Amino acid sequence: MAHGYERHDCEVLVIGAGGAGLRAAIEASAAGARTAVVMKSLLGKAHTVMAEGGMAAALAHVDDRDSWKVHFADTMRGGQYLNQWRMAEIHAKEAPERVRELEAWGALFDRTADGRILQRNFGGHRYPRLAHVGDRTGLEMIRTLQDHGVHQGIDFHMETTAFRLLKDGERIAGALCYERERGRFVVFRARAVVLATGGIGRAYRITSNSWEYTGDGHALAYHAGASLMDMEFVQFHPTGMVWPPSVRGVLVTEGVRGEGGVLRNRDGHRFMFDDIPENYRNQTATDPDEGWRYVIGDKNARRPPELLTRDHVARCINREIKAGRGSPHGGVYLDIAWIREKLGDAAREHIRRKLPSMYHQFKQLAGIDITVEPMEVGPTVHYIMGGVRVDPETQMSDVPGLFAAGEVAAGLHGANRLGGNSLSDLLVFGRRAGLYAAQYARSVSDPTLDEDDIQRAAAEALAPFERDGGENPYALQRELQDLMQDLVGIVRTEAELLRALEGIARLRERARNVSVGGNREYNPGWHTALDLEPLLTVSEAITRAALERKESRGGHFRDDYPNKDPQYGAFNLVVRKAADGTMQLERRPLAPMPEELTRIIEEQK
Amino acid sequence: MTAHPTRRVTLRIWRGDRNDGRFVDYVADVDEGMVVLDAVHLVQATQAPDLAVRWNCKAGKCGSCSAEVNGMPRLMCMTRIDQLPADEPITVEPMAAFPLVRDLVTDVRWNYEVKKKIRPFRPRKPDAADGTWRMDQEDVDRVQEFRKCIECFLCQNVCHVLRDHDKHAEFIGPRFFVYAAALEMHPLDTEDRLADLRHRDGIGYCNITKCCTVVCPEHITITDNAIIPLKERVADRFYDPIRRALRVLFGD
Numbered sequence: 001m002a003h004g005y006e007r008h009d010c011e012v013l014v015i016g017a018g019g020a021g022l023r024a025a026i027e028a029s030a031a032g033a034r035t036a037v038v039m040k041s042l043l044g045k046a047h048t049v050m051a052e053g054g055m056a057a058a059l060a061h062v063d064d065r066d067s068w069k070v071h072f073a074d075t076m077r078g079g080q081y082l083n084q085w086r087m088a089e090i091h092a093k094e095a096p097e098r099v100r101e102l103e104a105w106g107a108l109f110d111r112t113a114d115g116r117i118l119q120r121n122f123g124g125h126r127y128p129r130l131a132h133v134g135d136r137t138g139l140e141m142i143r144t145l146q147d148h149g150v151h152q153g154i155d156f157h158m159e160t161t162a163f164r165l166l167k168d169g170e171r172i173a174g175a176l177c178y179e180r181e182r183g184r185f186v187v188f189r190a191r192a193v194v195l196a197t198g199g200i201g202r203a204y205r206i207t208s209n210s211w212e213y214t215g216d217g218h219a220l221a222y223h224a225g226a227s228l229m230d231m232e233f234v235q236f237h238p239t240g241m242v243w244p245p246s247v248r249g250v251l252v253t254e255g256v257r258g259e260g261g262v263l264r265n266r267d268g269h270r271f272m273f274d275d276i277p278e279n280y281r282n283q284t285a286t287d288p289d290e291g292w293r294y295v296i297g298d299k300n301a302r303r304p305p306e307l308l309t310r311d312h313v314a315r316c317i318n319r320e321i322k323a324g325r326g327s328p329h330g331g332v333y334l335d336i337a338w339i340r341e342k343l344g345d346a347a348r349e350h351i352r353r354k355l356p357s358m359y360h361q362f363k364q365l366a367g368i369d370i371t372v373e374p375m376e377v378g379p380t381v382h383y384i385m386g387g388v389r390v391d392p393e394t395q396m397s398d399v400p401g402l403f404a405a406g407e408v409a410a411g412l413h414g415a416n417r418l419g420g421n422s423l424s425d426l427l428v429f430g431r432r433a434g435l436y437a438a439q440y441a442r443s444v445s446d447p448t449l450d451e452d453d454i455q456r457a458a459a460e461a462l463a464p465f466e467r468d469g470g471e472n473p474y475a476l477q478r479e480l481q482d483l484m485q486d487l488v489g490i491v492r493t494e495a496e497l498l499r500a501l502e503g504i505a506r507l508r509e510r511a512r513n514v515s516v517g518g519n520r521e522y523n524p525g526w527h528t529a530l531d532l533e534p535l536l537t538v539s540e541a542i543t544r545a546a547l548e549r550k551e552s553r554g555g556h557f558r559d560d561y562p563n564k565d566p567q568y569g570a571f572n573l574v575v576r577k578a579a580d581g582t583m584q585l586e587r588r589p590l591a592p593m594p595e596e597l598t599r600i601i602e603e604q605k
Numbered sequence: 606m607t608a609h610p611t612r613r614v615t616l617r618i619w620r621g622d623r624n625d626g627r628f629v630d631y632v633a634d635v636d637e638g639m640v641v642l643d644a645v646h647l648v649q650a651t652q653a654p655d656l657a658v659r660w661n662c663k664a665g666k667c668g669s670c671s672a673e674v675n676g677m678p679r680l681m682c683m684t685r686i687d688q689l690p691a692d693e694p695i696t697v698e699p700m701a702a703f704p705l706v707r708d709l710v711t712d713v714r715w716n717y718e719v720k721k722k723i724r725p726f727r728p729r730k731p732d733a734a735d736g737t738w739r740m741d742q743e744d745v746d747r748v749q750e751f752r753k754c755i756e757c758f759l760c761q762n763v764c765h766v767l768r769d770h771d772k773h774a775e776f777i778g779p780r781f782f783v784y785a786a787a788l789e790m791h792p793l794d795t796e797d798r799l800a801d802l803r804h805r806d807g808i809g810y811c812n813i814t815k816c817c818t819v820v821c822p823e824h825i826t827i828t829d830n831a832i833i834p835l836k837e838r839v840a841d842r843f844y845d846p847i848r849r850a851l852r853v854l855f856g857d
């Protein structure tokens with residue numbers, strides 16, 4: 001019997017309603033395209049809502065030495081020069097305009113004394129650059145986009161998950177989705193599709209990411225024939241909560257360090273001063289006093305080492321813990337309360353005003369008052385730099401009509417993302433993806449859907465109901481998370497990566513045998529079963545790329561090749577699905593950088 | 606590392622759909638520091654794979670995991686088990702003011718429809734030649750409280766006008782008074798929502814019981830800071846005799 005489905009036609013289908021998806025939809029619809037958006041959760045609940053610290057844009061409100069050039073150079077340095085330079089350039093140039101536009105749509109940022117948008121310090125950014133609202137910037141951003149978007153005639157489908165991309169020959173033709181509520185299928189025919197599905201954090205056990213981040217967009221694109229790039233670069237945020245066990249991984253914003261928080265080991269030693277990488281030495285404070293002066297805005301002082309890039313800070317924390325100098329629950333101490341030595345009694349109020357949700361989070365979940373006690377923190381999987389390989393101008397992938405923006409796309413961040421560069425990425429490239437998707441949609445006719453494809457995909461989605469007594473999807477997901485955490489984590493070796501590959505292959509076999517009970521109505525067991533395939537696909541891509549990159553750079557650290565190797569700085573790793581269904585890896589040389597940009601990088605060294 | 610003491614608890618979880626449902630007891634061993642959402646997930650992973658529940662952030666930031674825990678409207682992810690009575694089962698049931706989808710999941714779409722009706726933000730002309738505005742932190746601070754709302758809809762769930770009197774067609778509920786206040790008091794906004802608030806949004810139904818304020822996980826003082834000032838503005842406009850006379854003469 002044929003599987004039934006509801007059918008919708010649109011010109012641009014956006015998959016995902018975080019910052020990137022909403023910004024893309026607003027732009028596509030403003031450009032006149034009939035636009036629909038699907039999302040796994042309710043509107044306003046995407047990952048973007050959790051972002052805390054802020055969005056990076058060289059507005060130069062706090063330090064007038066800032067400019068797009070400095071932002072560009074910072075982004076490239078942070079990414080260890082594997083970034084697509086053109087994306088880093090576009091991002092640095094367009095971010096200020098995108099932030100101002102949010103203000104015009106109603107966002108309210110914290111202010112400078114002269115009434116402009118205030119900017120804060122963040123790791124790897126030379127000057128205070130992050131526009132923010134306390135520590136809930138993501139909420140401000142997503143709510144602004146959501147409230148603006150609902151008046152633009154966009155067709156929103158909440159709790160509707162894309163399961164398969166549909167094609168018409170080489171070009172994109174739409175997507176097959178299922179509704180969570182009733183479990184019914186919905187097919188969208190679309191001339192262009194924008195992927196804005198966010199990240200992959202659920203492939204790991206300790207992560208700041210929610211259940212949604214199972215790498216769906218990465219896997220959808222891969223199976224549709226697009227390339228994934230830079231998948232070996234996973235960002236471990238240095239500071240996740242470590243205690244109590246149930247909140248392990250929940251994020252502690254870098255804003256804590258931006259406001260003067262310091263890292264100490266069990267012995268009270270401020271270990272970040274011990275190891276400052278050569279390429280950051282010129283920009284880093286030599287003693288705690290200089291670090292504090294930087295925090296309070298002394299323009300002649302340099303950043304404290306706690307604000308070095310995330311890959312480095314995470315590894316230093318990892319080292320302290322491994323060496324037995326960690327805190328009681330296997331982390332290190334992050335202390336903001338110490339600033340009362342400098343600010344006296346005003347410190348308490350200052351912390352609560354600048355970091356209200358951190359205050360609340362620790363008070364409620366860990367029973368700790370961060371204005372008087374240090375927090376215990378450790379690395380947590382946070383972000384993936386890798387993703388769908390796209391054209392820097394238009395965000396179109398290798399598949400005609402398939403676009404990607406936000407965390408699911410690769411290129412801007414190279415080997416390591418700077419904090420705050422994601423929220424601005426969402427706006428800059430979300431807008432571009434929406435714009436060019438609408439343009440592309442206008443230039444083509446309606447695609448034809450292949451009914452056989454639809455029926456095959458629907459049958460696959462329902463297969464877990466047909467089996468009895470098979471594997472438990474939750475247990476399988478957990479096993480995969482353990483495997484990735486233990487074998488493809490912060491520090492990698494060839495032997496472990498090879499073991500991981502074997503493990504993933506075995507889990508893939510077992511995943512074919514998951515079964516779920518109950519019916520199709522709001523059944524998380526079923527949803528978890530369907531999330532396994534994308535998780536396995538991205539896990540395999542990460543592992544294969546990590547094996548191939550025999551050096552250490554940015555978010556990728558190989559214990560057996562602990563140094564950077566210039567030879568590996570000349571290319572990105574690209575993953576594609578071969579005709580026989582296996583995963584193929586390819587080295588793709590970096591595009592040569594125009595001389596003007598090379599000069600900017602030199603000047604900012 | 607220290608050992609984590611575990612504790613055995615009974616979770617009495619509401620299971621069912623639109624047609625029919627009941628409480629089911631699940632026994633679970635919970636770790637120190639666990640929140641109700643963790644325990645629900647534990648049950649889901651080991652005993653009831655199809656148990657329907659919403660969540661995202663697990664840190665009180667997204668407003669997805671609203672439910673009634675021991676009869677109190679709460680975010681499950683911010684409710685620690687060790688702060689609940691140890692010797693009784695923990696009851697977990699869906700919000701009562703919205704139609705049930707399944708188990709702990711309710712249909713909250715009505716809220717999204719209501720929001721769409723509220724007149725959107727309309728800024729004044731930019732203050733500076735470069736198209737930007739100047740605002741004082743103090744003015745921004747006034748509305749930041751309202752903008753903290755995570756749309757968990759717990760306030761909507763407890764408001765008797767919706768919960769007991771079912772005035773969904775005539776009353777937008779506390780969440781959207783907070784939203785309207787955020788817009789009305791936005792330093793740049795020029796739109797006027799007072800007539801809507803009075804005639805269409807039913808602000809008059811609110812009799813300031815403050816139940817909404819009590820349950821708000823973001824500690825927004827919904828009644829005192831949002832609803833009462835809006836009521837005053839509405840009263841000034843529509844019930845002040847001199848102003849009314851002027852309006853008759855000169856239009857609204």
Ligand SMILES: Cc1cc2nc3c(=O)[nH]c(=O)nc-3n(C[C@H](O)[C@H](O)[C@H](O)COP(=O)(O)OP(=O)(O)OC[C@H]3O[C@@H](n4cnc5c(N)ncnc54)[C@H](O)[C@@H]3O)c2cc1C
Pocket residue numbers: 015016017018019020021038039040041046047048049050051052053054055056137138160161162163196197198199208209212216217251382383405406407408419420421422423424426
């Ligand atoms: C706790 C935390 C704090 C952070 N703080 C900062 C910060 O201060 N500054 C910064 O720049 N970055 C920060 N980040 C990173 C940043 O928030 C994310 O990278 C960014 O929000 C991702 O946005 P996005 O639009 O790409 O996707 P998301 O916001 O992740 O949204 C993804 C959307 O896709 C949908 N989706 C996924 N799969 C499917 C599918 N199969 N079908 C349909 N829909 C689907 C989801 O439902 C969701 O709507 C933080 C991240 C976390 C977790």
Ligand code: SF4
Pocket residue numbers: 763764765766778779810811812813814815816817818828832
């Ligand atoms: S104060 Fe008003 S809005 Fe709040 S619960 Fe009571 S009646 Fe409802």
Ligand code: SF4
Pocket residue numbers: 668753754755756757758759760761779780783820821822823824825827
């Ligand atoms: S006002 Fe408070 S209770 Fe109401 S929806 Fe917002 S956060 Fe929830």
Ligand code: FES
Pocket residue numbers: 659660661662663664665666667668669670671680681682683
């Ligand atoms: S899961 Fe986000 S508020 Fe509870």
